[in-house]
Amino acid sequence: MTISERTEVFFGKTVQDYQGGVPAGGSGVVHRLTLDYDDSRSLLELLEEYLSKIDQGQLEALVIGAWGEPHDNSPNEALDRLIELAPQLPNFKALFVGDMTYEECEISWIIQGTRYNHLLQAFPRLEALRIRGSTSLELSPVSHAGLRELVIESGGLPREIAQALAQSELPALEKLELWLGDDNYGFEGDVALYRQVLQKLRTPALHVLGLRDSQIADELAIWLAGEAWVASLDTLDLSLGTLGDKGAQALLASPHTAALKKLDLSHHYISEALQGKLRAAIPGVVLDDAQGAADNDRYVAVGE
Secondary structure (H helix, E strand, O other): OOOOOOOOEEOOEEEEEOOOOOOOOHHHEEEEEEEOOOOOOOHHHHHHHHHHOOOHHHOOEEEEEEEOOOOOOOOHHHHHHHHHOHHHOOOOOEEEEOOOOOOOOOHHHOEOOOOHHHHHHHOOOOOEEEEEOOEOOOOOOOEOOOOOEEEEEOOEOOHHHHHHHOOOEOOOOOEEEEEEEOHHHOOOOOHHHHHHHHHHHOOOOOOEEEEEEEOOHHHHHHHHHOOHHHHHOOEEEOOOOOOEHHHHHHHHHOOOOOOOOEEEOOOEEOOHHHHHHHHHHOOOEEOOOEOOOOOOOOOOOOOO
């Protein structure tokens, strides 16, 4: 599996590409700024044009797609401009940076930004931050009272990012989704590290937890199966990874998983017999996209 489609809904709004001129769509639409690889404009120029066409005081959300050649350049200039304009964007609440398909840029090739700490400081009312790609991504420990949703999608999440999260303060967090990926594409970490992340970021409000696209999915499942707080979640998402019978058996035996509204194990390596037991015991389990590889030949769904 690769990321073959752009996002259709973000922050509860329908995503539409900005086509120039006065943007259409109304309050139910979030616009995506995206450039073709041969576009003569920069992302900064496109952002400036877009902001000049709207009521900046009413802007709530923005999606940034491909910025021309994202395998060579970061979105830092555009992020810096948003930070500079923060006083003029008092209602800005949601940002997605990197909404692009594999045809535009493979996830592990996306050169990400280094300004996210500054961005979070500049926008204390930001509620949702979604980042795709982790090459060159920088994140230091951060404190933000309003952030409700944090998603970092990667083909391989560096240890430094997880360590920063394990030292952060996000007391309003309701959704945490991390794509851990594969060590061939930059993943570094283990269960102990992600236990530290959750010890710090597991707030009373947290109801959606995703540790997705992981080559250590079995180990994560065994750990989470023993955590009583899992029963307080609405959704536990371990999809896109290498989950097999070991992890699935732990989830099946856990007294904490049956209460989940959704346990997403899609793209898995679980035997058919155990799939049947999971369906019978956990009504909210999702077991789509079963794989057939042997134990020593498993792959995360999104790597390169």
